[in-house]
Amino acid sequence: MFSTGGSDGGVTPTPSARLAGLGLVLPPPPTPKGTYAPVVVSGGLAYVSGQIVTDEGRIVHPGLVDAEVPTDVAKDLARRATLQGLSALQRILGSIDRIRQVLRVGVYVASSPGFVRQHEVANGATDLLVDVFGEAGRPARASVGVVSLPLGAAVEVELLVAVE
Amino acid sequence: MFSTGGSDGGVTPTPSARLAGLGLVLPPPPTPKGTYAPVVVSGGLAYVSGQIVTDEGRIVHPGLVDAEVPTDVAKDLARRATLQGLSALQRILGSIDRIRQVLRVGVYVASSPGFVRQHEVANGATDLLVDVFGEAGRPARASVGVVSLPLGAAVEVELLVAVE
Amino acid sequence: MFSTGGSDGGVTPTPSARLAGLGLVLPPPPTPKGTYAPVVVSGGLAYVSGQIVTDEGRIVHPGLVDAEVPTDVAKDLARRATLQGLSALQRILGSIDRIRQVLRVGVYVASSPGFVRQHEVANGATDLLVDVFGEAGRPARASVGVVSLPLGAAVEVELLVAVE
Numbered sequence: 390m391f392s393t394g395g396s397d398g399g400v401t402p403t404p405s406a407r408l409a410g411l412g413l414v415l416p417p418p419p420t421p422k423g424t425y426a427p428v429v430v431s432g433g434l435a436y437v438s439g440q441i442v443t444d445e446g447r448i449v450h451p452g453l454v455d456a457e458v459p460t461d462v463a464k465d466l467a468r469r470a471t472l473q474g475l476s477a478l479q480r481i482l483g484s485i486d487r488i489r490q491v492l493r494v495g496v497y498v499a500s501s502p503g504f505v506r507q508h509e510v511a512n513g514a515t516d517l518l519v520d521v522f523g524e525a526g527r528p529a530r531a532s533v534g535v536v537s538l539p540l541g542a543a544v545e546v547e548l549l550v551a552v553e
Numbered sequence: 554m555f556s557t558g559g560s561d562g563g564v565t566p567t568p569s570a571r572l573a574g575l576g577l578v579l580p581p582p583p584t585p586k587g588t589y590a591p592v593v594v595s596g597g598l599a600y601v602s603g604q605i606v607t608d609e610g611r612i613v614h615p616g617l618v619d620a621e622v623p624t625d626v627a628k629d630l631a632r633r634a635t636l637q638g639l640s641a642l643q644r645i646l647g648s649i650d651r652i653r654q655v656l657r658v659g660v661y662v663a664s665s666p667g668f669v670r671q672h673e674v675a676n677g678a679t680d681l682l683v684d685v686f687g688e689a690g691r692p693a694r695a696s697v698g699v700v701s702l703p704l705g706a707a708v709e710v711e712l713l714v715a716v717e
Numbered sequence: 718m719f720s721t722g723g724s725d726g727g728v729t730p731t732p733s734a735r736l737a738g739l740g741l742v743l744p745p746p747p748t749p750k751g752t753y754a755p756v757v758v759s760g761g762l763a764y765v766s767g768q769i770v771t772d773e774g775r776i777v778h779p780g781l782v783d784a785e786v787p788t789d790v791a792k793d794l795a796r797r798a799t800l801q802g803l804s805a806l807q808r809i810l811g812s813i814d815r816i817r818q819v820l821r822v823g824v825y826v827a828s829s830p831g832f833v834r835q836h837e838v839a840n841g842a843t844d845l846l847v848d849v850f851g852e853a854g855r856p857a858r859a860s861v862g863v864v865s866l867p868l869g870a871a872v873e874v875e876l877l878v879a880v881e
Contacts, residue, residue, distance in 0.1 A: 423672045424679035425694035429656050431715050432597060433760060436657045439695035451669075492757050493764045497697045500865050505779075508751045508867040515752035530753035531767035531875045533825045534865035537664050537698035539672040547695045551759050587836045588843035589858035593820050595879050596761060600821045603859035661861045701828050701862035703836040711859045 403486045404521050408475075411520060415476040415485075416469070419443065422539060427477040435488075435550050437477055439497070440470040441542035451541035455504035458543040467496060467513030470546035475521070478550065488550045491518050491528040495547040500534030507532040514546045567650045568685050572639075575684060579640040579649075580633070583607065586703060591641040599652075599714050601641055603661070604634040605706035615705035619668035622707040631660060631677030634710035639685070642714065652714050655682050655692040659711040664698030671696040678710045731814045732849050736803075739848060743804040743813075744797070747771065750867060755805040763816075763878050765805055767825070768798040769870035779869035783832035786871040795824060795841030798874035803849070806878065816878045819846050819856040823875035828862030835860040842874045 402410065419427055419440060429436045442449045454463040471494075479485050496511035498504075511532040518526035528549075538545050566574065583591055583604060593600045606613045618627040635658075643649050660675035662668075675696040682690035692713075702709050730738065747755055747768060757764045770777045782791040799822075807813050824839035826832075839860040846854035856877075866873050 423676045423694070423696075424683055424691065425658070425675075426691045427693075429654070429691075429693045431654055431656055434656075436693035436713075438693040439697070490757070490759055492759055492762075494753070495695065497695070499698075502864060505865050505867060505869040507865070511753075512751045519752055527752065527754045527757075529755075529757045529764035529766040529875075530751070531823065531825070531873065532751075532867055533767070533863045533873060534827075535697045536666060536700045536864045537669050537671070539669060539696055541669040545695065545697060547693075549764075587840045587858070587860075588847055588855065589822070589839075590855045591857075593818070593855075593857045595818055595820055598820075600857035600877075602857040603861070659859065661859070663862075699861045700830060700864045701833050701835070703833060703860055705833040709859065709861060711857075 404488060405484060405486050407521050413472065415479060416473055418476045418480040419473050428481045430481060430552065433551055435478055435552050437474045437548035439545040439547040440473045441539060441545050442466050442469045442473065448540045448542050450543055452543055453499050453501045454510060454543050455501035460506055460509055463498060463510040463543050464513035466544040467510050467546055468517045470544055471514040471517050474546060474548045482552060487552050488522065489553045490525045490551040491522060491548065492551055493549040494528045494530045496532040497535045497538060497545040498532065499538045499543050504534060507534050510544060568652060569648060569650050571685050577636065579643060580637055582640045582644040583637050592645045594645060594716065597715055599642060599716050601638045601712035603709040603711045604637045605703060605709050606630050606633045606637065612704045612706050614707055616707055617663050617665045618674060618707050619665035624670055624673055627662060627674040627707050628677035630708040631674050631710055632681045634708055635678040635681050638710060638712045646716060651716050652686065653717045654689045654715040655686060655712065656715055657713040658692045658694045660694065660696040661699045661702060661709040662696065663702045663707050668698060671698050674708060732816060733812060733814050735849050741800065743807060744801055746804045746808040747801050756809045758809060758880065761879055763806060763880050765802045765876035767873040767875040768801045769867060769873050770794050770797045770801060776868045776870050778871055780871055781827050781829045782838060782871050784829035788834055788837055791826060791838040791871050792841035794872040795838050795874055796845045798872055799842040799845050802874060802876045810880060815880050816850065817881045818853045818879040819850060819876065820879055821877040822856045822858045824860040825863045825866060825873040826860065827866045827871050832862060835862050838872060
């Protein structure tokens with residue numbers, strides 16, 4: 390299940406092996422909801438479009454976080470949006486093992502007035518990234534509360550990664 | 554009107570030729586509304602500041618999208634904000650033909666509560682980019698609904714492009 | 718207090734000397750409020766996480782700008798958030814003198830409905846950067862009004878800089 394990493398003889402699990410070890414399977418890659426690319430690769434970086442969680446074309450758990458979507462559900466949406474982003478990356482890169490480092494994550498949380506725990510929601514995205522990529526998955530991050538998101542999504546996650 | 558592109562002998566219209574072919578003229582480059590640069594170029598990338606549409610110094614169609622600004626007007630504002638961004642790029646690069654690829658577009662829509670069609674507004678920006686740059690103009694994108702924007706603008710568009 | 722810059726024999730104050738000349742001392746580096754890194758350095762760029770101003774672990778001047786936090790207080794928060802970001806950079810780079818250019822600044826302002834002076838708040842961040850780095854501190858910028866921010870912060874500032 391684990392493959393050899395580095396030339397030092399040490400054994401480091403690859404990200405895809407870690408993902409499998411967590412019992413996770415990537416969802417189908419996302420379908421763009423407009424004129425954009427799921428991922429653009431240029432200059433050793435991959436820009437991943439903002440991900441909102443859909444299941445068979447429908448938004449999962451739409452609404453405002455706090456009033457309509459509990460924080461823990463929103464945190465899981467952030468995790469699932471990140472898995473969708475990894476799926477988009479896998480499709481274009483062939484494998485998530487080509488991701489060298491996660492540089493930045495932007496987390497937009499559709500928030501009821503007064504909801505101020507966007508950072509807890511965002512941990513749903515970045516906990517997963519650290520689980521899968523180790524410290525290379527610990528990104529710079531910005532988390533903000535927005536008034537609404539496309540199609541009523543509760544959470545949107547945007548990724549920037551370095552690739553090899 | 555069209556120039557030769559590539560070494561394969563094919564004829565590809567340049568972005569500036571495509572722009573002209575669409576009957577479009579770039580507006581005057583934007584004037585910064587604070588301590589920032591319209592465009593910063595570094596390492597083969599050009600970072601374009603968030604563009605809000607002004608005409609002779611006044612915000613065009615201010616207000617919240619849905620309650621005060623119809624979606625189709627907002628979509629046109631996204632298109633015009635993008636043209637302003639291209640104008641800023643032309644000023645610093647000499648020509649938009651030096652734009653190699655559009656990497657990322659951020660679209661911020663000042664939204665009435667419950668408005669969830671930010672992706673349709675954002676198409677105003679990215680439809681134009683694909684019209685002008687072809688597939689090199691199809692970027693990664695994040696679209697979100699914000700509570701308000703500087704000077705009451707309804708839409709703000711931010712661009713990141715690779716240049717040669 | 719000033720050191721020699723460049724090879725042309727001219728004397729240019731370093732950013733750290735300019736900072737001292739302004740009578741400013743960097744605050745303690747920020748403590749992450751979740752699974753993320755204060756700064757990620759890769760490929761000659763440093764991505765700084767969104768900064769909210771804290772003092773001994775407490776948010777300074779929480780609330781919505783306009784209704785609860787005056788614009789000039791918010792502008793000072795943007796300045797202090799930027800100093801925190803520079804502190805995070807200093808910790809990882811050893812010195813802010815390794816910052817070659819400020820490429821992009823994102824300013825998120827927790828805004829009362831109808832507040833449209835986010836650009837004035839954002840000047841608190843970018844005025845400081847120009848004071849410290851000169852024209853190399855004048856970035857591309859996006860300023861938006863959000864419904865709320867983590868822990869009730871009024872302002873969040875995100876930085877992207879080129880390093881040597």
